[in-house]
Amino acid sequence: VQVDRFAQMVATHWQFDHLDTIKTNSYDHIASQMRDHVEITMNPSPDHAINNINNDQVSHQQHAFIQPGPYEMMDLDILKAQIFGAIQAHIGGRLPIVWDQLGDKLGRQAIETYVRRLVLNHCGQDIEQDVDGTIITSDQVDYNCIVDHGDQLLAEIDRYVVRHLGNIFDIMNNEFLPHLLQHTAKDLGQVLDYFNTAFLKKDDMQLSLRVLPWIQTEQRSHLHDFAALARNSPDHQSDIVGYYANLAR
Numbered sequence: 001v002q003v004d005r006f007a008q009m010v011a012t013h014w015q016f017d018h019l020d021t022i023k024t025n026s027y028d029h030i031a032s033q034m035r036d037h038v039e040i041t042m043n044p045s046p047d048h049a050i051n052n053i054n055n056d057q058v059s060h061q062q063h064a065f066i067q068p069g070p071y072e073m074m075d076l077d078i079l080k081a082q083i084f085g086a087i088q089a090h091i092g093g094r095l096p097i098v099w100d101q102l103g104d105k106l107g108r109q110a111i112e113t114y115v116r117r118l119v120l121n122h123c124g125q126d127i128e129q130d131v132d133g134t135i136i137t138s139d140q141v142d143y144n145c146i147v148d149h150g151d152q153l154l155a156e157i158d159r160y161v162v163r164h165l166g167n168i169f170d171i172m173n174n175e176f177l178p179h180l181l182q183h184t185a186k187d188l189g190q191v192l193d194y195f196n197t198a199f200l201k202k203d204d205m206q207l208s209l210r211v212l213p214w215i216q217t218e219q220r221s222h223l224h225d226f227a228a229l230a231r232n233s234p235d236h237q238s239d240i241v242g243y244y245a246n247l248a249r
Contacts, residue, residue: 001140001141001142001143001146001245001248001249002139002140002248002249003116003119003120003124003139003140003141003248004112004116004139005247005248006115006119006146006244006245006248007111007112007113007115007116007119008112009244009247009248010111010112010115010157010244011108011109011111011112011115012108013240013244014108014111014157014161015108015111018161018229018230019106019161019230022165022226022227022229022230023096023099025226025229026095026169026223026226027091027092027095027096028092029222029223029226030091030095030172030177030223031087031088031091031092031095032088033219033222034087034088034091034177034180034181034184035084035087035088036212037181037211037212037213037214038084038087038184038185038188038209038210038211038212039209039210039211039212040076040079040080040083040192040207040208040209040210041207041208041210042076042200042205042206042207042208043205043206043208044204044205044206045196045200045201045204045205045206046206076207079195079207083188083191087184087188090184090187091180091184094180095172098172098176099168102167102168102171102172103164103168105164105167106161106164106165106168111157111160111161114157114160115153115157118153118156118157119141119146119153120141122145122146122149122152122153123141123142123145123146123149124138124141125138125141143245143246143249146241146242146245147241147242147245149241150239150240150241150242153241154240154241158230158231159231161230161231162227162228162230162231165226165227165230166224166227169220169223169224169226169227170220170223172223173216173219173220173223174216177214177219178214178216181211181214182211185209185211188209189209192207192208192209195207
């Protein structure tokens with residue numbers, strides 16, 4: 001079996017059949033969590049509330065809030081849906097950049113190198129060169145040896161991937177995501193200020209923003225569930241090692 005070819009196919013399998021799905025699902029989850037940490041409400045503006053302090057005026061205020069008004073063109077549910085869609089797109093665009101910065105250990109080249117080292121550790125044969133006596137390792141290994149060590153190879157690859165996935169998610173959760181939430185909230189606040197000034201000021205209404213704190217301990221368990229998916233893949237049986245080893249002959 002050609003070791004480099006085998007390592008390349010296993011790494012490609014991991015990238016396209018597993019890691020890409022895990023990354024995409026984690027991006028969607030994080031974007032959803034960001035949306036859940038942002039609350040947008042429409043309320044009477046403070047100035048309007050102060051100017052309407054007697055019962056008749058309060059009643060009128062409530063009536064104005066309940067009845068359709070000029071600001072109906074900005075239906076709150078539609079506006080929120082548009083804003084949350086923009087949030088998801090913004091966050092979805094940022095997360096792959098962060099992954100590229102943190103995920104070098106899970107790049108295809110890194111996984112290839114790790115798989116190659118595993119295979120040679122278990123099945124490699126040292127050959128002594130005649131010229132200077134340097135010991136080198138053959139780039140070919142016995143097919144039966146790889147198959148016999150299939151379960152062990154898969155277990156070690158799974159542990160490698162899960163460990164580095166956990167590290168990536170921890171760094172994202174502790175260092176990046178809280179800042180991303182605050183940055184997103186700042187941008188969103190500016191958007192709401194614009195709508196308040198351009199559309200709602202004349203109706204004495206305003207959009208208000210409330211941002212819930214990002215709790216790392218709570219989010220960590222959810223993110224690590226995605227890392228666990230790498231270990232619990234149903235196609236990770238020893239026969240898949242034989243399949244790729246046969247292709248790499």
